[in-house]
Amino acid sequence: MLLVGQQRCRTGPTRREILQVGAATALGLWLGAPAVASSSAPAKRVLLLWLWGGPAQLDTWDPKPDAPLDIRGPFSAIPTKVTGVRVGELFPKVAARLDRVAILRSLRTSSNDHGVAGTAGLTGSAAGGVGLNGKPLPGVARPALGSVVARLQNARAKFPPFMVVGGKLHQGKKAIIGEGGGTLGGLYDPFRLVYDPAEGKTKIPALELDKGLTPERLDDRQRLLAAMDDLRRTVDRGPLGEYRQQGFDLLTNPSAWKMFDLASESPGLRDRYGRTRFGQSCLLARRLLEHGVPFVQVNWSDHVEAEEDAGDGGWDHHYRNFQLMQDRHACWLDQTYAALLDDLHDRGLLASTLVIAVGEFGRTPKINDKAGRDHWEHCYSALLAGGGVQGGRVVGSSDKQAAHPVDTPVTPMDLVATVQHAIGATSEAVQTLGVATTGRAITELFA
C-alpha cells in the first residue's frame, strides 16, 4: 500500500511505487471522455460528505423543540445566522454559517435497510441494491453520483475524475452496491484514498502490488510497460496509449504526490478541520478539488455502526444516540464542516463547489427503549452549500415530529438531478451518455 505523508524529503515516486500505480490504474481507470457540462454552470466540482449510518434529522438540521419529550430528545434548538431558522444545539459552528448553507428538510427514500437505502442514496435508485437478506433488488445498479459527474465533467483530467476518501461502505460485512460506475462500467469506478489518523498518512489501498507485478519480475521500464499492457487487457475499452499516458502522468507529476500529502498544510488549518479521520479526510478532499478533481466523496465511516457497535464510528445510533452525538459525532461534524466551508470560501472555491452532506436515511422521531433512534426512511435532512446554492434557504418542511415531509418531498434521485443541474448538464447530454434520471432538479435550492 502506498503511503503519503510524513516522509516528505524525496522528490518523486520510487520505481516500486511506479509499478504499484501501474497496477492501480487497472483498478481505477480514468480515461478521458468529452466534457459535456456547461462551462457557465455554477458548480465546477462537487463534494459529497456521505454520513453513513443515517444521522437523526431531529438532532441535527430539523429540530422540533415543541414536540413531546420522547420525540424532540434532550437537545435544544439554537438560533442560526438566518433569522427564524434553528438547528440542533450541538452544531453552533454550522449555525453561525447558515447564511452560506441551505437545509433540505423533506428528503425521503424507499427503504429503511442501510444496504438498499445506501444504494439509493449513492445512485439515486435502489435498483440492484442488496439488503440484509442478501437478495438483490430487481434491476441493474445505476452508476454512483460521482461516476455520473465524472462521466459528465471528465475533460481528460490529469487525475481521476471521481475520488473517494474513505474505505468501502459496508453493512455488516457486506459491501454496499452503488459506490462504483455501475452501468457506466469500471472506467468510472472511484479512485480511493484513505486517511489513517493513527499514522497521520494518506493511504492508497488499490496500490498494493498485484502478485504478477513484483519488482523482481518487472525490473525495467520495458517490462513495466508490457505489464501495463497486460493490465490494460483486463479492461475492454479506452485507448491504450492514453491509458498508459495518464498512468504515468499521475506518477510523474509532482502535483499528484503533493496533492495527497496533508503535511504540506499548516498545522493550524489541520487543527481547525479536526485531527479526526473525517476532519483530515475533508481537508484531503479540498486538496483534490483544488487540483481539479471534479467529484470527491468523503465517507464518514466504512461501517454504519458506531465503535461501540462493531463498527468504526458510523451514524447508526440505535442506542446511546445522545451520548454519541454530544461526545463525538456532532462535535466532529460541526467542527469539520465549518472549517471546510471557511476554507473553501477563503480560497474562492465555495461558489463553484457544490457541497452536499447527507446520509442514506433519517432516524425515528420516537426515541426507542435503548436511548437511541432507529432507521427512518420517510423523512430526513441534508445540507447543501456552494455551487450556486442559495445560502440561508430552507427547502421543504416536515411535520411536527419530523416524521414526514409536508411540502416539497424529494428523493435521492432528485438529488442526482439537482447535481446534474448544478454542473450544467443538459438533458440531451445526460440522455446521450446514458445517465438520465427520473428525478427533478430541486431548483428551489438555487439563487
Added chain:
Amino acid sequence: MTHRLGEPGASAPGGPCRRQKGDLRGLTPPARLAVYLVAALLPWALRADDPPPAVKRLTTDGSFKQHLAWSPDGSRLLFTRIHQGRMALWTMAADGSDLKLLLEPPANSVQFDGSWSPDGKRIVFVFDQFEGTDGKLRIESIAADGSDRKEVIPHKAFEESPRLSPDGKRLVWVSTRDGNQELYSADPAGKGIKRLTSEAAPDNAPAWSPDGKRLAFSSGRHGNFEIHAMNADGTDVRRLTNHPALDYWPTWSPDGKWLVFTSNRDGNYELYRMRPDGSDLTNLTRQPANDNFATFSPDGKRLAFVSNRDGGSDVYVLTLE
C-alpha cells in the same frame, strides 16, 4: 453603610472640596452615566478578555478519549480511548507517562466509561459484547492491574456509567431497562437493585458527592440536559442549572464545595464550576475548542479533562486557583 457610585449622601471623608473615589457629584449626568456604565461593565469586559488559563498537556497522540477518572491515590488517570480502531480502557500515570491498555478487548467487544473503586484497587466499567450488528452492554469490574474480570450487572438493557459510592457500598449506574435512561443503584455485587429516577426524559452521567449523600447527574427532564442533584436514595431532586444549552458530566470537588460540569452555553464545550446549590458559576476554561470530561485530583487542586484545543483529542490538566 456603603453607597453606590453617584448616590446622594456618598460624602467623601476629608472635606467637601476634595473629590474622593466614587464621588461623581461634580460631573454632568451624561458623564455620570458614562462612568457608571464603565464601572459596571469593566469587570465583565476584563473577564471576557481574560486569556484562557494555562494548562499542562499530558498526551499528544490525539486519538479519541473520553470518560476521564482520576484514581483515588492521585497516581493514575483512567479513560476510554479509541486506538487503532478499537475502543478500550486505558490508564496512564498522572504526569502522562506509562500509558497502558487496561484490558485487551476480547473478540467482538469494546469497553468504555470506567471509574475507580474508592480504594483504587478495582475499576467498574461498561463491557459491550457485539451480537450481529448490535451490542449488549453490561457492567463489569476488573482489578486495577487488568486481572480478575467479573460481571456485576448483567445485560438486561443498556447498562452504563457505573460509579461506586465513596464508601464502596453502593453502585449507581444508568440503565434503559424501564424504557429510557434512568439511574439505578445496587450493592457492589449487583444485588438489591433500586430505581432512583423515573422520568420520561433521559437521566445519566451520575456522580457521587464525596460524603456519599448526594448524587449529581444530568437530566433532560426540563427539555434539555441540565445538572441536577438528589439524595442517594433518589429523593430531594434539585435542579442546579437552568440554561437552554447542554449541561453535562458533573463531577464533585473532593471537599464537596464545588461541582464542575461541561456546558456548551458559550458556543463550544467549556468546563464550568458552581456551588452545589447552582450558585457562583464560573467558566474555567474560556477556550474556543471543546473541553470535556473533567475529573478532580484527590487533593482538589487540579482538574484533568479532555480537549481538542490542539486539534486531536488529548488529556490536559488545569491547576485551580
